[in-house]
Amino acid sequence: MVVASPTQIHGEKLLAIELPVIDLSGERSMVSNLIVKACEEYGFFKVRNHGVPHDIIARMENESSNFFAKTFDEKQKAGLANSFGYGCKNIGFNGDTGEVEYLLFNTNPLSIAERSKTISNDPTEFRQVLTPFILL
Incomplete structure (x- = not known):
């Protein structure tokens, strides 16, 4: 997404x-x-x-917007994107440069439960939103 x-x-x-x-x-x-x-x-x-049901998409978009509205320091608490976590990179080669931010997840529910503590203001809600999305 x-x-x-x-x-x-x-x-x-x-x-x-x-x-x-x-x-x-x-x-x-x-x-x-x-x-x-x-x-x-x-x-x-x-x-x-x-x-993917529309209600799951709407809830994921809401959680995503909440996460990316945080300060850079707050987003980094989700962990650097070695394999999974928060990342921000410069993109573009032909004058179309910019930055892209992303959040990568392992699809293991236990991993999501652990990461949600640093990603969301409401980790329980975040887990409830993300779990059905990855199980589809």
Whole structure:
């Protein structure tokens, strides 16, 4: 899941762009070609008909927004993204530079329970939101 950062990066406003939407219920080779094209042109895409219930998506977006709205120091408490944790990297090669923040999880529920203490203001809610998302 990708969510836009609620904060400005280096004082600059982020421009909203319309990302390609890919319907996963389509014919497999066509879907594959659309994914490749979207990755080449944008680096990101949205998907439709993925099977994840809307209420889980809404709850995950809310938790994600809450996490990424924290200060840099607070986000680093989630651990550096060696394998799993919080990361922030500079991206772009051809004048399209910027930063991307991300949070990587192990799909083991015990790992999520431990990490949620440093990620969310309400670790119990965070675990309840994330667990069904990874078990789909």
